[in-house]
Amino acid sequence: MKILYFAWLRERLNKGEEDVTLPPEVTTIAGLLDWLAGRDEAAALALxxxxxxxxxxxxxxxxxxxxxxxxxxxxxxxxxxxx
Amino acid sequence: MDIRVTQDPFDPGAESNAFIARGAAAGAAVTFTGLVRSLPDDPILTLTLDCYPELAINQLTGLAATAAARFHLADVTIIHRYGPMQPGEPIVQVMTLSAHRQPAFDAAQLIMDHLKTDAPFWKKEQTAQGEHWVEAKSADDKAKARWE
Incomplete structure (x- = not known):
């Protein structure tokens, strides 16, 4: 799955897009946001x-x-x- | 219906003339043009709009269809630019065509009030002090809510 980021979210994450393979327990946008925030400190801060x-x-x-x-x-x- | 999301500059007068020429017999045409603002006490060097074009087309097309149905428009055009722009340059133009002035005015206003919060554009202002992303305004949410 491809994720696109825009505006200050793109700048704070320092990327405009990425391809991800999600674990099976991530099934909604809310779950995706939690999962992304848990990956690293920059994402935790941005989100x-x-x-x-x-x-x-x-x-x-x-x-x-x-x-x-x-x-x-x-x-x-x-x-x-x-x- | 004509929906355009583009990095190219557009000529507001030429667009308005072409829109009116296509439907001159309808009765009432309203044009709104949004320009890059730069006030003496808050001068802006460059305004850059970030955009998600695919979603912008979908959102603006839906918005134009909603306004056209609600106000029985004969035609509607929305043009929105993105990328870097200088003060005074046109950012957005909304044109509505109807049998009478009130629905044409109302439709243009409904489109602008929804576009502000529902179309995926993000403004970044560059000033002498540096650059910053423009924050969403609660006044824009209120302007939209009055159409519900």
Whole structure:
């Protein structure tokens, strides 16, 4: 599965995307955020205020309790500030 | 319906003229253009917008369809730029076409109020003091909520 990062999340993690193989117990966006935060200190810090982070699966906005079944691309990003 | 997410600059006047020419007999056309702001007490050198283009197209297409259905629009166009921009350059343009002015105004406003919080763009301001990501504003959430 591919993960895309945007804005300050990309800068704090120092990467725009990565390919990951998830352990079977990671089944939702919330689970993914917990798993990523547990991998290293930079991620733990970047994902400290996890409730703020927004997510998309296969280029569709989703909630944190959304299942990762069928997800080939997950995007994680801060609140949007366009317009 | 015309939805564009692009790194290229666009000409707001030419876009507006083309939009009106396509549907001149409809009755009412509204154009909103958002520009890179730089005020004397808060000067900005460069504004850079990060973007997730694939999701942006999906979100803006959904938003345009919602506005078109709710306000019976004859046509709608949304253009949003990303990448680095200078003060005064156009960032976003929303154009709505309807039989009467009120639905055209309302639809343009609904689109902008939702776009601010629902379309995947992120602003980074570069000033003489350095650069920083613009924080999401609660006023933008309130502006969106009034359409619910």
């Amino acid at each position: 400290e205020k996890r409730s703020l982070i927004k997510a998309a699966i296969n280029a569709k906005l989703v909630q944190h309790d959304t299942s990762l079944v069928g997800a080939h691309t997950v995007a994680l990003f801060p609140p949007m500030t366009g317009g």
